[in-house]
């Protein structure tokens with residue numbers, strides 16, 4: 125189908141984008157990679173009055189470590205997350221995730237900011253960002269505020285962002301050595317949305333005891349789910365087979381999938397158990413410096 129008519133603006137600065145958002149009414153929308161928004165418009169599930177295209181705002185496109193954080197500009201493309209040597213070396217959970225999102229065409233256009241702002245429970249980056257304990261920087265003409273990942277994702281297709289705010293940056297804490305992460309996704313065929321997905325990030329002290337665990341679940345609830353009880357169960361323990369199995373079970377308990385064309389709910393719950401266990405093992409290998 126063809127989208128309903130809309131106005132279009134392409135600001136070159138953030139301050140121009142803020143002005144446009146404030147003056148163009150509640151039905152205006154930010155356009156980033158267009159990989160979720162344009163399909164929604166073509167299906168006429170959304171009919172924004174104006175698109176504010178942020179693709180020419182160069183200051184939103186970067187990937188760097190600074191002041192204790194990996195900083196990902198909102199306009200950074202998925203392909204850059206997938207191919208960056210820094211990410212592969214120090215944040216492999218993010219390259220795992222990006223490489224499993226859709227197909228190369230979508231990854232060439234789709235942005236990190238768009239993937240999280242869309243808040244589709246089946247999108248892959250939210251689970252990873254929850255596991256990483258990431259923060260999101262929201263900016264408007266009134267200033268900026270920082271939102272923790274666990275507060276950012278409010279419900280299906282709903283975030284904590286206000287209409288006049290633009291997500292400008294995703295911040296991932298730079299964890300000390302002894303930290304490892306992994307993202308595993310079960311899909312019907314390559315390039316599909318997840319049947320279920322699990323992001324895991326763990327930190328270990330010198331004797332291998334877990335000091336922090338983050339676990340985010342994809343596509344098994346109305347929004348991304350943080351498996352809080354599973355995280356708590358790991359802290360203070362070594363990642364033995366028994367501890368891993370117990371945490372995987374708690375992660376499965378935290379999931380609330382529904383039955384659909386991707387599978388029955390009880391199958392998805394079982395898959396969360398399997399994926400959590402495998403992701404913990406891979407994260408552990410990476411944390412102790414082994415190949416994974």
Ligand SMILES: Cc1cc2nc3c(=O)[nH]c(=O)nc-3n(C[C@H](O)[C@H](O)[C@H](O)COP(=O)(O)OP(=O)(O)OC[C@H]3O[C@@H](n4cnc5c(N)ncnc54)[C@H](O)[C@@H]3O)c2cc1C
Pocket residue numbers: 153154155156157158159160161162163198199224225226227230233234235236237238239240241242246247248249285289290291292315316317318
């Ligand atoms: C065939 C296909 C398969 C896909 N498979 C997957 C998959 O397996 N896994 C997965 O995770 N995703 C998948 N996607 C979705 C894809 O990853 C999208 O790119 C992503 O969800 C949205 O990013 P975008 O930059 O294209 O955002 P857009 O489509 O431009 O925008 C999406 C939403 O976010 C808002 N937005 C965008 N940027 C900002 C910002 N900086 N501040 C505030 N609001 C903003 C927009 O207003 C809009 O509401 C798939 C898409 C397609 C077309």
